[in-house]
Amino acid sequence: DQQVKQNSPSLSVQEGRISILNCDYTNSMFDYFLWYKKYPAEGPTFLISISSIKDKNEDGRFTVFLNKSAKHLSLHIVPSQPGDSAVYFCAASEGQGGSEKLVFGKGTKLTVNP
Amino acid sequence: NAGVMQNPRHLVRRRGQEARLRCSPMKGHSHVYWYRQLPEEGLKFMVYLQKENIIDESGMPKERFSAEFPKEGPSILRIQQVVRGDSAAYFCASSITNEQFFGPGTRLTVL
Numbered sequence: 001d002q003q004v005k006q007n008s009p010s011l012s013v014q015e016g017r018i019s020i021l022n023c024d025y026t027n028s029m030f031d032y033f034l035w036y037k038k039y040p041a042e043g044p045t046f047l048i049s050i051s052s053i054k055d056k057n058e059d060g061r062f063t064v065f066l067n068k069s070a071k072h073l074s075l076h077i078v079p080s081q082p083g084d085s086a087v088y089f090c091a092a093s094e095g096q097g098g099s100e101k102l103v104f105g106k107g108t109k110l111t112v113n114p
Numbered sequence: 115n116a117g118v119m120q121n122p123r124h125l126v127r128r129r130g131q132e133a134r135l136r137c138s139p140m141k142g143h144s145h146v147y148w149y150r151q152l153p154e155e156g157l158k159f160m161v162y163l164q165k166e167n168i169i170d171e172s173g174m175p176k177e178r179f180s181a182e183f184p185k186e187g188p189s190i191l192r193i194q195q196v197v198r199g200d201s202a203a204y205f206c207a208s209s210i211t212n213e214q215f216f217g218p219g220t221r222l223t224v225l
Contacts, residue, residue: 004156032212034213041218041219041221043120043205043207043217043218043219044157044216045216046213046215046216049212049213089157091157101159101170102147102159102207102214103159104149104156104157104158106156107156
């Protein structure tokens with residue numbers, strides 16, 4: 001039973017364009033959402049998070065949007081750079097993420113072409 | 115400021131042997147989590163510990179797996195009598211506030 005779903009296994013974009021990664025969830029108890037970036041043979045690296053009381057959070061080139069009614073969130077990367085090529089995981093928790101277990105999606109592999 | 119440390123990075127065991135995976139959290143972090151990633155899958159929660167206490171072990175298999183986080187020293191994930199299906203990447207994370215910071219993982223291969 002997948003509570004967090006990333007339906008696109010892969011995404012390819014041109015350098016300088018926008019990358020949009022999507023994530024859907026089914027558990028209405030989730031109230032904190034995170035995005036992690038992962039390179040091969042490394043651990044996930046925290047990217048950006050959003051609490052359910054917000055609908056947008058921005059950090060530099062990265063913006064996360066949350067639509068609670070649709071149980072959907074997305075990560076926008078603008079402009080995309082070749083170094084952004086990695087697997088991106090969406091994760092959710094029922095608490096603030098620091099003291100609650102995270103439920104992960106299966107990931108989306110982003111390739112940014114020069 | 116060192117990040118989360120895990121060792122060994124790679125571990126090969128034969129079926130029936132024991133595997134011990136170690137995790138040292140970031141300095142000042144008192145929460146430790148273990149996750150497992152099977153090939154082509156996302157990370158799956160296994161256990162959440164604070165010093166000397168298991169807080170949530172709802173993701174741990176009922177048999178052969180155990181975890182501890184002693185007062186002194188690293189957190190240990192122990193897998194007894196390993197089977198081929200235990201082959202995976204095991205990640206440890208630590209936190210103090212809202213975000214969990216992950217270590218590089220231990221890749222366990224069971225022959």
